[in-house]
Amino acid sequence: MKKTGFLLTSFLLAASLLTGCGAKEEAAPAGAAAEQTKVKVGVTAGPHEEIMNKVKEVAQTKGLEVEVVVFNDYVQPNQALDKGTLDANSFQTIPFLDKFNADHKTKIVIVGNSVTFPMGLYSTKHKNVADVPEGGVVGIQNDPSNRARALMLYEAAGLIKLKEGVGDNATPQDIVENPKKLEFKELEAAFLARSLGNVELASINTNFAMSAGYSPKKDAIFAETSDSPYVNVIAVNETNKDNPAIAKLVEAYRSEEVKKFIEEHFDGAVLPSW
Incomplete structure (x- = not known):
C-alpha cells in the first residue's frame, strides 16, 4: 500500500509539473503575438x-x-x-x-x-507664361529639392535655361539663360500660394495650391506632365x-x-x- 501511494503521489506531482510547463509555453506566444495596433x-x-x-x-x-x-x-x-x-x-x-x-x-x-x-506655375496677373514681363519677380520654393524641381519647371515653360546636367541639384546660380531677366524669390513652399499678389508667377506644389483654393487642372498656367518623376x-x-x-x-x-x-x-x- 505504501508503495502504491508513493507511485500515485509521484505521478500526480509529475503531471502537475508538466501542466505548469505547458501553461508557460502557451502564455509566451500570446505575449509575442501582441502587435502594434x-x-x-x-x-x-x-x-x-x-x-x-x-x-x-x-x-x-x-x-x-x-x-x-x-x-x-x-x-x-x-x-x-x-x-x-x-x-x-x-x-x-x-x-x-x-x-x-x-x-x-x-x-x-x-x-x-x-x-x-504635378507641380504647376500659377499667376493672378497672367493667363500665359509668355505674358510675364521682363524683370518680373517670380516665386520658387526655398527647400533644395522643390527649388530644383521648380527651376526645371520654369525651364520646361521656356522662361529660362539651366546648366546642363544639374538636375535635382539646380539652384538659381545654375541659370545660364534668362531672356526676361526674371528675379527669383525663394519662399517657404506653404507661403507661395498666398504670395501670388506680390509676384508675377510662382511655382506651387499641388497640395498647397488646393489648400489655397486653386484647381491645378484649371488654374495652373503651366504644369508638369503626367510622367513626372x-x-x-x-x-x-x-x-x-x-x-x-x-x-x-x-x-x-x-x-x-x-x-x-x-x-x-x-x-x-x-x-x-x-
Whole structure:
C-alpha cells in the first residue's frame, strides 16, 4: 500500500509539473503575438491630409488605428520620424527624401509609393507664361529639392535655361539663360500660394495650391506632365520598416477604396501611383 501511494503521489506531482510547463509555453506566444495596433502618421495640410483621413477609415476595418498629425512645412515631418515621435509620414517625393537623408544623416526609407502631385506655375496677373514681363519677380520654393524641381519647371515653360546636367541639384546660380531677366524669390513652399499678389508667377506644389483654393487642372498656367518623376512616398525610420503595423498601413493606403476616393475627389489633380 505504501508503495502504491508513493507511485500515485509521484505521478500526480509529475503531471502537475508538466501542466505548469505547458501553461508557460502557451502564455509566451500570446505575449509575442501582441502587435502594434495604432500608428501615428505625419502629413502636410491639404490633399495628403484628406487622403490619410480616408486611409484611416480603411485601416480601422483592418484593426489598425491611425492618428493623423498635420504639419505645415516639409522639414518637421522627417525630423519627427527621425526622433521616433511619428511611425510614418506621407508628404514627400523621392528626390526630396534622398536630399533630406544626405543633408541630415538620417535613415528614413520608403515603404511604398503613394500619389503624384504635378507641380504647376500659377499667376493672378497672367493667363500665359509668355505674358510675364521682363524683370518680373517670380516665386520658387526655398527647400533644395522643390527649388530644383521648380527651376526645371520654369525651364520646361521656356522662361529660362539651366546648366546642363544639374538636375535635382539646380539652384538659381545654375541659370545660364534668362531672356526676361526674371528675379527669383525663394519662399517657404506653404507661403507661395498666398504670395501670388506680390509676384508675377510662382511655382506651387499641388497640395498647397488646393489648400489655397486653386484647381491645378484649371488654374495652373503651366504644369508638369503626367510622367513626372516626382512620385510621393510613404516613409518610415529604417528601424521601423519591417513593422507589421506599417505593412497594414501601406495596404490600407494602396487599397481600391482609397484609389477610388482620390480619383473622384481630386478630379485628376492628384494621381494614384498604384
